[in-house]
Amino acid sequence: MKSGETKIRILIVDDHSIVRHGLTALLSKQADLAICGEAASYEEALGALETLKPDLMLVDITLKDRNGLDLIREAQVRGLATRALVISMHDEASYAEKALRAGAMGYVMKENADETIVEAIRTVLRGQIYVSGAMSARMLTQFIKGEEDEAGGTGIGSLTEREREIFACLGQGMTSRKIAEKYGLSARTVEVHRAHIKKKLQCEDSAQLLREAVRWVEEESGR
DSSP states (O other), rough: OOOOOOOOEEEEEEHHHHHHHHHHHHHHTTEEEEEEESSSSSHHHHHHHHHOSEEEEEEOOOOOBBBBHHHHHHHHHHTTTEEEEEEEOOOHHHHEHHHHHTTTTTEGGGHHHHHHHHHHHHHHTTTEEEHHHHHHHHHHHHHHHHHHHHTTTGGGGGGGGGHHHHHHHHHTTTTTTHHHHHHHHOHHHHHHHHHHHHTTTTTTSSHHHHHHHHHHOOOOEEE
16 A cells, blocks of 8 residues: 555444454454444444444444344435445345345355455445355355246245235234234135145245244345
8 A cells, every 4th residue: 555545444333342353353454444433233333334434334234223234225325425345144145135135235254254355345345246156156046046936836936925925924923813904804815825825835834834934034134
């Protein structure tokens, strides 16, 4: 880095102090990067974004009070010109996809951060999307599987809009009676929808259906 050049200012948002300290130590070795602040929660991060105005935000998906994807969206709503790079423990392609859809410009696994974080930061600062080769492969596989599911009549992609709504309600712990009341349906109609969902998702029983619903809701919320 040449004398007089401005360093890239980075805000680290993670609810684990050991992660924040580790990233700070790692990135401080780069002459052109500077950690301008840290935050452990959604509210702390919003305040830091407003006052510090960093060039880049490293953010975990799971925070103390809200999730990091909500933070990215809110930063965009407020017009904060900060690029976001998600650093997460989740290796499922669905999390990376949700992060990018929320407005993040990259997705890095915590377990690989030592090897990939600097490259990811520099890629994002160039205005390009960063996803590791392994994660790109997972995302492509998931996309292809989703296309096959929709064509073959099975999988989440095959559910109708009403079936998705009911599936989400099941994942939130609602009973068939409560679901019927919410949508103005008969209990019998809800049970028919449940049977169709169970068949399309190839669930052996109601217990498996509920487990899949809970998992899907958690993934959709980015937690």
